[in-house]
Amino acid sequence: MSTALLEVKNLKMHFPIEEGLLFKKQVGAIRAIDGISFEIKAGETLGLVGESGCGKSTTARTIAQLYKATEGEIIFNGRDLASLDSRELLSERKNIQMVFQDPYASLNPRMTVTEIIAEPLIIFKNRGLMTISKKEITERAEFLMEKVGLSSFFRNRYPHEFSGGQRQRIGIARALALNPKLILADEPVSALDVSIQAQILNLLADLQSEYNLTYLFIAHDLAVIEYISTRVAVMYLGKIVEVSSSKVIYKKPLHPYTEALLSAAPIPDPEIEKKRKRIVLSGDVPSPDRARTGCYFYDRCPKKMEICKNNIPELTETGEGHHVACFLYFSP
Amino acid sequence: MIKEKSAVLPVNEFNQPDKGVSLTLDAWRRLKKNHMAMAGLVLVIFFILISVLAPVLPIYSYTEQVIDHQYLPPSLTKNAGQLYYERTLGQMNALAEKEKRDLNQEELAALEQIKYRIANETAVINGKEVKVHERRYLFGTDYLGRDMLARVIYGGQISIAIGFVGTITSVLIGIVLGAIAGYLGGKVDYIIMRIVDVIYGLPYMMLVIIFMAIFGRNIINLFVALAVVSWLTVARVVRGQIMSLKNSEFVEAARSSGASTTRIIFRHLLPNTLGVIIVFSTLRIPTFIMLEAFLSFLGLGISAPLASWGSLVGHAVDGMNLYPWRLFFPAAAMTLFLFGMNFLGDGLRDAFDPQGKNKF
Numbered sequence: 001m002s003t004a005l006l007e008v009k010n011l012k013m014h015f016p017i018e019e020g021l022l023f024k025k026q027v028g029a030i031r032a033i034d035g036i037s038f039e040i041k042a043g044e045t046l047g048l049v050g051e052s053g054c055g056k057s058t059t060a061r062t063i064a065q066l067y068k069a070t071e072g073e074i075i076f077n078g079r080d081l082a083s084l085d086s087r088e089l090l091s092e093r094k095n096i097q098m099v100f101q102d103p104y105a106s107l108n109p110r111m112t113v114t115e116i117i118a119e120p121l122i123i124f125k126n127r128g129l130m131t132i133s134k135k136e137i138t139e140r141a142e143f144l145m146e147k148v149g150l151s152s153f154f155r156n157r158y159p160h161e162f163s164g165g166q167r168q169r170i171g172i173a174r175a176l177a178l179n180p181k182l183i184l185a186d187e188p189v190s191a192l193d194v195s196i197q198a199q200i201l202n203l204l205a206d207l208q209s210e211y212n213l214t215y216l217f218i219a220h221d222l223a224v225i226e227y228i229s230t231r232v233a234v235m236y237l238g239k240i241v242e243v244s245s246s247k248v249i250y251k252k253p254l255h256p257y258t259e260a261l262l263s264a265a266p267i268p269d270p271e272i273e274k275k276r277k278r279i280v281l282s283g284d285v286p287s288p289d290r291a292r293t294g295c296y297f298y299d300r301c302p303k304k305m306e307i308c309k310n311n312i313p314e315l316t317e318t319g320e321g322h323h324v325a326c327f328l329y330f331s332p
Numbered sequence: 333m334i335k336e337k338s339a340v341l342p343v344n345e346f347n348q349p350d351k352g353v354s355l356t357l358d359a360w361r362r363l364k365k366n367h368m369a370m371a372g373l374v375l376v377i378f379f380i381l382i383s384v385l386a387p388v389l390p391i392y393s394y395t396e397q398v399i400d401h402q403y404l405p406p407s408l409t410k411n412a413g414q415l416y417y418e419r420t421l422g423q424m425n426a427l428a429e430k431e432k433r434d435l436n437q438e439e440l441a442a443l444e445q446i447k448y449r450i451a452n453e454t455a456v457i458n459g460k461e462v463k464v465h466e467r468r469y470l471f472g473t474d475y476l477g478r479d480m481l482a483r484v485i486y487g488g489q490i491s492i493a494i495g496f497v498g499t500i501t502s503v504l505i506g507i508v509l510g511a512i513a514g515y516l517g518g519k520v521d522y523i524i525m526r527i528v529d530v531i532y533g534l535p536y537m538m539l540v541i542i543f544m545a546i547f548g549r550n551i552i553n554l555f556v557a558l559a560v561v562s563w564l565t566v567a568r569v570v571r572g573q574i575m576s577l578k579n580s581e582f583v584e585a586a587r588s589s590g591a592s593t594t595r596i597i598f599r600h601l602l603p604n605t606l607g608v609i610i611v612f613s614t615l616r617i618p619t620f621i622m623l624e625a626f627l628s629f630l631g632l633g634i635s636a637p638l639a640s641w642g643s644l645v646g647h648a649v650d651g652m653n654l655y656p657w658r659l660f661f662p663a664a665a666m667t668l669f670l671f672g673m674n675f676l677g678d679g680l681r682d683a684f685d686p687q688g689k690n691k692f
Contacts, residue, residue, distance in 0.1 A: 064588045098588045106581035112352050120589035127590065156354035174585065185514040236451045 004039035010073040011072035031288045032058040034238035045215040047229030055238040056218045060184040097175035101187040103167035107159040114155045120177045144173040165196035222265045237296045244322040254324040362683040369679020375672030385488040394482035395637045401477035413465030415451035472657040487639040496618040496622045501559035506566025514574030536561040573605040607684035614677035618670045641666040
């Protein structure tokens with residue numbers, strides 16, 4: 001077993017709800033992430049799935065230190081990111097880069113492609129963390145453009161002169177600029193056409209094998225996750241309910257929520273699609289604004305038991321590398 | 333022959349780096365298609381050129397008084413001597429007619445003397461000896477015999493300077509405070525915006541008048557007074573823009589690669605609010621000119637012998653019926669400039685916001 005590149009321990013991200021004009025009082029919190037633990041090994045891709053609002057993007061942003069975590073540890077390369085001072089954190093940021101969802105919003109419309117891709121390099125140069133000449137920066141930007149499949153002749157263009165897929169390539173090139181180890185891809189393909197999605201996924205896979213990258217890959221499209229991930233984590237209401245290798249989880253989901261989620265994905269074959277049985281969950285996702293004493297999925301679970309009401313199931317290993325948080329498979 | 337030639341030409345557009353079209357360049361292209369805005373731009377540039385070049389233009393000094401030439405009407409064909417003589421003759425005739433008599437000996441002698449003086453009198457102006465009655469006043473003269481053309485041009489210099497300097501100062505203050513409030517949010521935002529609200533609530537004209545009364549009437553104080561009360565709207569506009577941009581993904585991207593707050597504000601946020609700021613500033617310049625005109629009209633603005641369009645109009649109101657040219661020329665110059673500025677501003681707004689609904 002290779003060592004974990006990133007280890008997240010009991011991570012919580014609560015956004016305070018405040019009241020009052022000048023003197024704010026916290027009256028509650030949106031529990032976007034409510035205690036999750038997982039690890040990503042070097043070179044693998046962890047796919048993170050779940051429906052809208054379950055905390056996937058917040059997880060990525062908290063790991064990238066865009067939000068200050070409420071509680072928990074984010075151990076990267078053996079160091080807890082949450083406890084680093086700003087200088088150490090900056091040098092650690094070099095190894096963690098993000099690719100964003102919306103290729104239209106994630107590029108500054110007033111900068112040229114070269115400026116966008118070179119920005120991380122320029123920041124690190126200005127902060128004295130990297131010695132690199134202007135010429136080298138330009139060359140690196142051009143090299144990266146070619147690497148992600150864009151002609152470097154376009155280097156003086158602005159983002160609005162590119163298509164969505166091309167813009168996403170620019171975003172990927174920017175993420176690669178500092179030679180990171182971990183890339184947090186926050187739904188990098190969900191805003192793209194299906195044909196372009198395949199291109200971008202293949203590009204990401206190629207880059208991974210070439211540079212030995214590690215991905216945390218967020219998506220709500222199960223087919224995309226199945227294609228790219230080595231392991232899959234399923235999130236619900238700020239909790240991880242199941243983690244397993246992608247082969248196992250798609251064949252034999254254990255958690256009732258995973259079952260329901262997988263049954264909702266259409267199959268591109270009309271014969272099988274007709275026979276497909278859907279598990280339809282009742283009700284909506286509850287609001288994440290209160291602390292819970294029982295299973296997070298209790299309200300909507302088709303297989304709920306008495307024990308689920310007042311006990312929170314912890315993520316427990318049930319098979320080889322297969323973790324699930326459900327009392328159907330173990331007792332508290 | 334043809335084959336050789338095509339070998340030299342680029343094969344297609346992709347084998348050489350192409351030039352990007354920035355949003356600003358795009359806006360300029362749209363602006364060029366807007367005829368009214370371009371007319372406005374030409375007008376504005378014309379005014380600015382005239383004001384800047386005033387010291388080297390072949391015009392008379394705006395302070396030089398020629399007492400004989402009081403209230404001469406504008407004329408393209410006659411010089412000052414002819415107008416002076418005609419006016420004196422007219423006055424004498426009117427007096428004689430009133431008294432039902434012909435011109436008497438005394439008056440005829442006076443006329444002869446004026447004729448002699450017009451032909452021979454010289455004065456030293458700017459170290460040069462000139463025949464003072466051969467001057468020509470295209471825009472007429474004022475109550476001290478000063479050339480109105482020169483006064484309108486130098487007045488324009490001051491009015492335009494107040495418009496630009498006032499706008500630039502207020503926009504700078506507004507940008508900095510608005511950007512800080514919008515980006516930092518929370519308590520800082522609350523405090524800055526409440527200060528803005530309070531100053532907004534005060535009658536700003538009164539503030540300016542009090543300021544001018546306390547610190548004295550000079551042109552620097554006027555700039556400061558106008559800037560102090562007019563950064564408020566800029567601050568609000570910039571704050572709103574920054575707030576809508578600060579959570580966008582390109583800012584998060586910059587933050588995740590370690591960009592400092594200063595870099596985010598000046599490299600990412602402000603360039604994206606530039607369009608709004610430019611449009612706002614262009615439409616703000618006329619307001620400043622009007623404000624200054626209003627203050628000068630009240631006698632709180634520019635003090636003599638300096639002139640601004642506002643003070644010229646203010647002084648001209650007294651003899652409006654008898655000497656309409658004193659009112660007409662500065663008023664016309666000001667109106668034209670404000671027209672140009674407003675058309676340019678409207679055109680810029682359309683150019684920077686192509687999806688905008690408020691088109692002609």
